[in-house]
Amino acid sequence: MSISIENISKSFGEKQALSEVSFDLASGSVTGFLGPNGAGKSTLMKILTTTLRADSGKAIVNGYDISKNPMEVKRAVGYLAENNPLYESMYVKEYLAFCANVYAVSKQNIDRVIEQTGLAEASKQKIGELSKGFRQRVGLAAALIHDPAVLILDEPTTGLDPNQLTDIRNLIRALGKEKTVLFSTHIMQEVEAVCDYVILIDKGKIITHQPIKELNNQKEQLIFVEFDYRIEDVLLQKLPHIQSVVNTDGLAWELRFDTQKDMRPMVFDFAHDNGLKIVQLKHLNKNLEALFKELTH
Secondary structure (H helix, E strand, O other): OOEEEEEEEEEEOOEEEEEEEEEEEOOOEEEEEEOOOOOOHHHHHHHHOOOOOOOEEEEEEOOEEOOOOHHHHHHHEEEEOOOOOOOOOOEHHHHHHHHHHHOOOOOHHHHHHHHHOOOHHHOOOEHHHOOHHHHHHHHHHHHHOOOOOEEEEEOOOOOOOHHHHHHHHHHHHHHOOOOEEEEEOOOHHHHHHHOOEEEEEEOOEEEEEEEHHHHHOOOOEEEEEEEOOOOOHHHHOOOOOEEEEEEEEOOEEEEEEOOOOOOHHHHHHHHHHOOOOEEEEEEOOOOHHHHHHHHOO
């Protein structure tokens, strides 16, 4: 495992920021790290990058213990912090040259990360003159300058316009094919579009860790429908792939289908063929947003 975390805990005074957090992340994967504000995401990321010390527990990053081999961990990790601290008086290319010098890597890496992050048009500008979106790109380029095995990104797409967002999403997906990428975000669609796995954290505890495919490929489909007229359940039981029919409130029904195919058009056709009007029709399956709301109350 490229990242292995075992029972990491951290407190700030009386506030328990992390409570015995454990999970493993494999190389060649992108994991979305979700949770409400104050859930412990940034705290854990700072611990993994050795900028903050855990009270207890153990973490291995790219084969190195974060407490015993902090310098090796720093060399293996590319980190984009939430506030993205930059030297605003420096030119973009100058700043990236400085970062390359810190990591003692070839200056050829500068042109590589500029191309990767789409910074060519801004490379000769001062960082202080850039938009927030381009500053995020500079921060991401700095995190990539030493070609790290692990990328830890805290809100990496903040301030990006739709076109920039698409470019950075594509870049994160591409990087995730060969690196371990862990990034936090408040945007559910971001995780569904980019990630292989999702971790939900709430009040310092991991509440779920699962592949995105499991979330998207639910074997059953639950549909809520309300008609304008009362009908018998035997009619609904004739629908294709129907598994169960439950009357919830006179004219309203919950229909469970044993298929991933969207059955709402079939329910609509059923209503039309039987002279009914649909008052409400919606999926009840849990997407990532629904799961997030349920598990974090």
